[in-house]
Amino acid sequence: MTHQCALLSAVMKKRYCDDVKVGDRFKSEPLRVTEKKLIEFAHKFDPQMFHLSRKSAARTVFKGLIASGWHTAALTMRLFVQTLSFAKGAIGLGVDKLRWPNAVRPGDVLTVETKILGVRLSRSRPRYAIIRLRNVTTNQSGEVVQTMLASAMVRRRLRLRPVTTGRKGTGRVVRGSTRYERMSHSKRTGRKTSP
Amino acid sequence: MTHQCALLSAVMKKRYCDDVKVGDRFKSEPLRVTEKKLIEFAHKFDPQMFHLSRKSAARTVFKGLIASGWHTAALTMRLFVQTLSFAKGAIGLGVDKLRWPNAVRPGDVLTVETKILGVRLSRSRPRYAIIRLRNVTTNQSGEVVQTMLASAMVRRRLRLRPVTTGRKGTGRVVRGSTRYERMSHSKRTGRKTSP
Secondary structure (H helix, E strand, O other), X not given: OHHHHHHHHHHOOOEOHHHOOOOOEEEOOOEEOOHHHHHHHHHHHOOOHHXXXXXXXXXXXXXXXXXXXXXHHHHHHHHHHHHHOEOOOOEEEEEEEEEOOOOOOOOOEEEEEEEEEEEEEOOOXXXXXXXXXXXXXXXXXXXXXXEEEEEEEEEOXXXXXXXXXXXXXXXXXXXXXXXXXXXXXHHHHOOOOOO | OHHHHHHHHHHOOOEOHHHOOOOOEEEOOOEEOOHHHHHHHHHHHOOOHHHHOHHHHHOOOOOOOOOOHXXXXXXXXXXXXXXXXXXOOEXXXXXXXXXXXXXXXXXXXXXXXXXXXXXEEOOOOOOEXXXXXXXXXXXXXXXXXXXXXXXXXXXXXXXEEEOOXXXXXXXXXXXXXXXXXEEOHHHHHOOOOOO
């Protein structure tokens, strides 16, 4: 099942930072949280009574099983990765304002909406840009179960420009040719590449 | 293994918010991240090439397998839960400044240090307090692989006081007796219970 997801992700059209802009929104496919997987995650990573079994959870303030917030966060990552499908991946730099306003219960069906808040070039890695985004995870009733702001490093589509050699007929762009050097975005537009 | 952890956690002395104070530090036991578990987590939650296999990861900017940041976060939660072991659990309210300054590689051994930054009473749930904490996760070389600030709701130790009935000999404190009512911390100290 999970291998299928990775495979599906691999054959889907890959995105570069150039393919997203501020204000763009992406909605994931739905994903069901089973009781079995909720409990399995808790035993591995968050062994607290409201996550571990129906019986122990019934005696807590939640009056029943709820998913670990870190399980919701991990499922959100999976839906985000499948939906945005960045070429060479999205390298997480940091997360802020991670909140769980409502509990996730067994059987809940989650979807993630991603909104692009910012895109800027990386100062240290010219092949990459930093995207700033907001992920909102909702259940089948439209209740928000998680919100977060995140920054991730994603690849830029590399553009090539001809190298001036002084010889005629060398100006055409041929991908992969050693005659062409990579253009940095800052050189092309004079746009600020930092911070 | 994970069941053992939950069991160990259950038989350990449980803490209440009253047992921690600002400035307290707690250090977890070490936990080894195996390649198998790193890859298993990635297939389920973060199917990107730098997490999925040695071969695919070798071609990335990381030049080898690294753990998903969400895997590091989940392992940090496990170590935190085992170390602090709050009675009735620690209910996560939110996380800020979650950062991954160095990658986690297969075979790395992680420990978590928790520092208590604040303890205040819950306005909406008098049986609970909100603790503010910082978790720093380091590898076997002392490199920081994750930092975060978090807020969690934890139980207060309920103190009982005698109910004045006007009858002689009813003033002794007996746990569990219906003759005694719960004292709220705010009543005892006049301390501000909000926000």
